[in-house]
Amino acid sequence: xxxxxxxxxxxxxxxxxxxxxxxxxxxxxxxxxxxxxxxxxxxxxxxxxxxxxxxxxxxxxxxxxxxxxxxxxxxxxxxxxxxxxxxxxxxxxxxxxxxxxxxxxxxxxxxxxxxxxxxxxxxxxxxxxxxxxxxxxxxxxxxxxxxxxxxxxxxxxxxxxxxxxxxxxxxxxxxxxxxxxxxxxxxxxxxxxxxxxxxxxxxxxxxxxxxxxxxxxxxxxxxxxxxxxxxxxxxxxxxxxxxxxxxxxxxxxxxxxxxxxxxxxxxxxxxxxxxxxxxxxxxxxx
Numbered sequence: 001x002x003x004x005x006x007x008x009x010x011x012x013x014x015x016x017x018x019x020x021x022x023x024x025x026x027x028x029x030x031x032x033x034x035x036x037x038x039x040x041x042x043x044x045x046x047x048x049x050x051x052x053x054x055x056x057x058x059x060x061x062x063x064x065x066x067x068x069x070x071x072x073x074x075x076x077x078x079x080x081x082x083x084x085x086x087x088x089x090x091x092x093x094x095x096x097x098x099x100x101x102x103x104x105x106x107x108x109x110x111x112x113x114x115x116x117x118x119x120x121x122x123x124x125x126x127x128x129x130x131x132x133x134x135x136x137x138x139x140x141x142x143x144x145x146x147x148x149x150x151x152x153x154x155x156x157x158x159x160x161x162x163x164x165x166x167x168x169x170x171x172x173x174x175x176x177x178x179x180x181x182x183x184x185x186x187x188x189x190x191x192x193x194x195x196x197x198x199x200x201x202x203x204x205x206x207x208x209x210x211x212x213x214x215x216x217x218x219x220x221x222x223x224x225x226x227x228x229x230x231x232x233x234x235x236x237x238x239x240x241x242x243x244x245x246x247x248x249x250x251x252x253x254x255x256x257x258x259x260x261x262x263x264x265x266x267x268x269x270x271x272x273x274x275x276x277x278x279x280x281x282x283x284x285x286x
Contacts, residue, residue, distance in 0.1 A: 006068040016055045090119040097145035098129040130195030147196045148263035157273040164262040169251040171231040188215035188233035201236040
């Protein structure tokens with residue numbers, strides 16, 4: 001017994017006419033008769049009652065019809081499932097982001113991606129967000145959650161995800177709540193060593209004619225929150241960093257209305273953006 005024999009039997013059990021089934025299933029009437037005879041021999045029973053005028057299913061034929069319908073339906077579903085498995089994306093995708101982004105933006109993206117593409121393994125790399133572009137250009141990762149900059153290299157592709165405001169923070173113990181309470185000759189500033197926060201902060205200082213008294217340059221926005229909490233100075237940090245910092249209660253936000261927000265997004269090499277795994281991640285709707 002095979003699936004082709006069951007298909008022929010099913011059609012004949014519906015048409016109850018050897019000639020109609022033979023024509024519809026592209027076999028000769030003699031071939032169809034041999035298939036039915038072989039099924040009857042294997043099962044040891046008659047499947048059809050035949051006379052010169054009509055063909056009818058026997059009780060055994062009805063039982064086989066019930067079985068064959070289910071078997072053929074499951075066979076068809078199996079072929080669909082196997083095709084989907086074969087067509088599904090598989091492999092490994094490496095993603096770089098900051099520790100903060102791995103808590104704030106990445107979880108929803110990974111959840112959606114895993115639901116859509118369970119065969120793809122994600123390798124997560126975390127570090128200083130200032131390195132996000134360098135990691136992609138150096139091919140140390142496929143994608144990064146990065147901050148858009150006007151001087152972003154032309155060989156990179158960027159898809160925006162979110163706007164992230166910068167906030168100015170001061171030690172809570174200093175009891176500073178307004179910008180005009182700051183004495184920029186007295187109050188020192190914690191600055192990042194590299195990255196867009198450094199560039200945006202210096203741009204804001206220049207626009208306001210302020211020459212900041214820099215206490216220290218540190219790596220990463222999280223370190224700025226820690227240094228400010230320890231009363232080493234004030235500093236600009238992305239609000240999302242502050243929201244996820246364990247030191248948030250030790251600092252105070254000072255309103256600054258005209259500081260430029262970040263454009264946060266996904267970054268990859270231009271010549272790789274259409275690769276299946278990378279393109280699938282870039283197309284996430286989050």
